[in-house]
Amino acid sequence: MGSITLKNVSKVFGAHAVIPSIDLDITDGEFVVFVGPSGCGKSTLLRLIAGLEDVSDGEIIIDGRNATELPPARRGLSMVFQSYALYPHMSVRSNIAFPLKMAGEDKAAIDKKVEDAARVLNLTDYLDRKPRQLSGGQRQRVAIGRAIVRQPEAFLFDEPLSNLDAALRVNMRLEISQLHQQLKTTMIYVTHDQVEAMTMADKIVVLNRGRIEQVGSPLELYRRPDNLFVAGFIGSPKMNFISGAQAANHQAHTIGIRPEHLVLSKDHGTWQGTVGVAEHLGSDTFLHVNADGIGTLTARVSGDFAVTHGDRVFLTPDPQRLHRFDEKGMAIR
Amino acid sequence: MARNVSTGRKLITTVVAWTIAILIFFPILWTFLTSFKTEAQAIASPPVFLFFDWTTENYSEVQSRSDYLKHFMNSVVVSFGSTLLGLLIAIPSAWAMAFAPTKRTKDVLMWMLSTKMMPPVGVLVPMYLMFRNWGLLDTRTGLVIVLTLINLPIIIWMLYTYFKEIPGEILEAARMDGASLAKEIIYVLTPMAIPGIASTLLLNIILAWNEAFWTLNLSAAKAAPLTAFIASYSSPEGLFYAKLSAASTMAIAPILILGWFSQKQLVRGLTFGAVK
Numbered sequence: 001m002g003s004i005t006l007k008n009v010s011k012v013f014g015a016h017a018v019i020p021s022i023d024l025d026i027t028d029g030e031f032v033v034f035v036g037p038s039g040c041g042k043s044t045l046l047r048l049i050a051g052l053e054d055v056s057d058g059e060i061i062i063d064g065r066n067a068t069e070l071p072p073a074r075r076g077l078s079m080v081f082q083s084y085a086l087y088p089h090m091s092v093r094s095n096i097a098f099p100l101k102m103a104g105e106d107k108a109a110i111d112k113k114v115e116d117a118a119r120v121l122n123l124t125d126y127l128d129r130k131p132r133q134l135s136g137g138q139r140q141r142v143a144i145g146r147a148i149v150r151q152p153e154a155f156l157f158d159e160p161l162s163n164l165d166a167a168l169r170v171n172m173r174l175e176i177s178q179l180h181q182q183l184k185t186t187m188i189y190v191t192h193d194q195v196e197a198m199t200m201a202d203k204i205v206v207l208n209r210g211r212i213e214q215v216g217s218p219l220e221l222y223r224r225p226d227n228l229f230v231a232g233f234i235g236s237p238k239m240n241f242i243s244g245a246q247a248a249n250h251q252a253h254t255i256g257i258r259p260e261h262l263v264l265s266k267d268h269g270t271w272q273g274t275v276g277v278a279e280h281l282g283s284d285t286f287l288h289v290n291a292d293g294i295g296t297l298t299a300r301v302s303g304d305f306a307v308t309h310g311d312r313v314f315l316t317p318d319p320q321r322l323h324r325f326d327e328k329g330m331a332i333r
Numbered sequence: 334m335a336r337n338v339s340t341g342r343k344l345i346t347t348v349v350a351w352t353i354a355i356l357i358f359f360p361i362l363w364t365f366l367t368s369f370k371t372e373a374q375a376i377a378s379p380p381v382f383l384f385f386d387w388t389t390e391n392y393s394e395v396q397s398r399s400d401y402l403k404h405f406m407n408s409v410v411v412s413f414g415s416t417l418l419g420l421l422i423a424i425p426s427a428w429a430m431a432f433a434p435t436k437r438t439k440d441v442l443m444w445m446l447s448t449k450m451m452p453p454v455g456v457l458v459p460m461y462l463m464f465r466n467w468g469l470l471d472t473r474t475g476l477v478i479v480l481t482l483i484n485l486p487i488i489i490w491m492l493y494t495y496f497k498e499i500p501g502e503i504l505e506a507a508r509m510d511g512a513s514l515a516k517e518i519i520y521v522l523t524p525m526a527i528p529g530i531a532s533t534l535l536l537n538i539i540l541a542w543n544e545a546f547w548t549l550n551l552s553a554a555k556a557a558p559l560t561a562f563i564a565s566y567s568s569p570e571g572l573f574y575a576k577l578s579a580a581s582t583m584a585i586a587p588i589l590i591l592g593w594f595s596q597k598q599l600v601r602g603l604t605f606g607a608v609k
Contacts, residue, residue, distance in 0.1 A: 081502045085502040087506075087525075089525055099509075102510055
C-alpha cells in the first residue's frame with residue numbers, strides 16, 4: 001500500500017528556506033501531481049520524499065512507517081528521472097534488472113519479471129540494446145520499466161516528459177495514465193506543465209515559493225481557485241485579471257474571468273475593444289483584445305467566428321463564472 | 334562551413350608539424366642509433382648518423398654485466414603496484430569530492446596539487462630517515478608506497494575531472510534502485526568511468542616507470558628499477574655512451590610500446606570532457 005504523509009516538512013539550503021513547512025496527505029493509489037513554476041520547490045519536495053535530500057525538519061510517513069531517516073532504497077519507492085538516468089553501459093535488460101539484482105533476487109525470478117515488464121512497455125524487441133541505441137520515448141519506457149519491476153509502494157516522476165517532443169509527450173502522457181489504471185499504485189508526478197497536471201492527476205498540489213497554494217482535483221482548481229496564483233496558473237490560456245473600478249462594481253479588489261467564459265459579439269456587450277492579435281487554432285481562436293479602459297483581455301471563441309486584427313468587438317463575462325479576489329489575492333466566495 | 338585551405342598552406346603546416354615531431358623524437362632516435370655503435374663511433378666527431386658498423390655487442394655486454402630482467406621486474410612491480418594502490422585510494426576519494434562536495438572540497442584539491450609544486454629534494458632527508466627506520470630502504474614495498482604518494486594527487490585530480498562529467502542523476506537512480514555505496518561505485522560509477530580510469534592508469538604507469546628521483550635515492554641493489562639500471566652506466570665507470578644508450582633503449586622500450594598501443598586511449602582520456 002502506498003500512502004504518504006508529510007508532517008511539517010521543511011528544507012533549508014544555507015539561509016534560504018526552499019520549503020518553509022509543508023503538510024500533505026497522499027492516499028493509496030492516488031495520482032498526485034506537484035505543479036508550479038520553476039524554482040517553486042516541487043522537485044525538491046519530490047527528492048525529500050525519495051530520500052535523495054534530507055529534510056531539515058518534519059516527518060515523512062510512508063505506509064504508517066516513519067521514513068524520515070531511511071535511505072532511498074529502503075523507502076519502497078521507485079523514481080523516474082527527467083534525464084531518464086539509465087545506466088549507459090548496461091543493456092536494456094540489465095537496466096531493468098538492476099533493482100532486482102540489488103535486492104538479491106535469483107536469476108530465474110529476475111528474468112521473468114524483466115520479460116513481464118518489457119511486455120507491458122513494448123520493449124521486448126529492444127532488451128539486448130544499449131540505451132544509446134534507443135529513441136527518447138523508448139528510453140523513457142526503459143526508465144519506467146526499471147521503476148515498475150520492483151513493485152514499489154509508490155512511483156515518483158520528476159518531469160519525465162520534458163525531454164520529449166510534443167507529439168511523443170502526448171503519447172507518453174496517455175501511457176503513464178494507462179499504467180496507473182493498470183497498476184493502481186500511488187504515483188507522484190512533478191511537472192511545470194499545467195496541461196499535464198490537468199490531464200493526468202487525481203489530485204493536484206499547486207506549489208509556489210515552497211508553499212502549497214491549493215490542493216484539489218483538476219476541476220476543483222479550475223472552477224474554484226483559492227487565490228490569484230492558482231487562478232492564473234491553472235487554465236490555458238491564462239485567466240484574465242481586472243482590477244480598479246470594474247472590480248469594485250463586483251465588490252472585489254480583482255476580478256478574474258477565463259478566456260472561454262467571455263462571450264464575444266460584434267454589436268453589443270459589457271466591454272468594448274479592438275482585436276490586437278487573433279491566433280487561429282482551427283477549432284478555437286484566441287483573441288487578444290485591447291479593451292477600452294481595462295487593458296488586454298484574452299478571449300477564446302469558436303474557430304468559425306470570423307474576426308481579424310483591428311476589428312471592434314464587444315466582450316461580456318459570464319456572471320456565473322466570474323471569480324472575485326480580495327486585496328490579499330484570496331478568493332471571495 | 335569548412336574552411337578552404339590552399340595547398341601551399343597545407344604543405345607549410347605539414348613541414349612545420351614534421352619538423353617539430355622529428356625534433357622531439359630525435360633524442361630517442363639518437364639514443365637508439367648510438368646503442369648499436371662501438372664506443373669509439375659513439376663519441377666520433379663529426380658524429381656518424383646511419384653509416385657505421387652496426388653491432389649488438391653493447392646489448393649483450395649490458396645484459397651480462399647487470400641483470401636487465403631483475404630491474405625490469407622491479408620497474409613493473411613498482412609502477413603497476415603504485416598505480417593500482419593509488420587507484421584504490423583515489424576512486425573513493427574522487428567519488429566523494431565529485432558527488433558529495435563540501436565547502437572545503439576545492440581547497441583540499443588545491444592543497445593536494447600544491448604538494449606537487451614542492452621540490453622533492455626538500456623532503457628527501459626526512460623521507461630517507463623514515464624509510465631507514467621502518468626498514469623500507471631498497472625494498473619494492475617502499476618504492477610502491479613512495480610512488481603511490483607522490484602520484485596520488487594527479488590520480489585524484491584526473492579521476493575527479495572524469496567523475497564530474499558523470500550525471501549525478503544516474504548515481505541517484507542507482508541509490509533509488511537499492512545499491513549500497515560500494516555497489517554504486519562497483520556497478521555504476523566505475524564501468525561508466527572506464528575510459529577515464531584507463532587513461533589515468535596508463536598515464537600513471539608511465540609517470541611511475543620514468544620516475545627517477547625517489548627510485549634512485551631510496552633503492553640500491555635489490556629493489557632498483559630500470560632508472561637505476563640506466564644510471565649505473567653513467568659517471569662511475571667513465572662515460573660509456575654506447576652502453577648507456579643500450580641500457581636506456583632497453584629501459585624505455587617497454588613503456589614506449591605500451592604507450593604506442595594505448596595512444597588512442599591516452600588521447601581520448603586526456604581530452605575527455607573537453608567537448609560535451
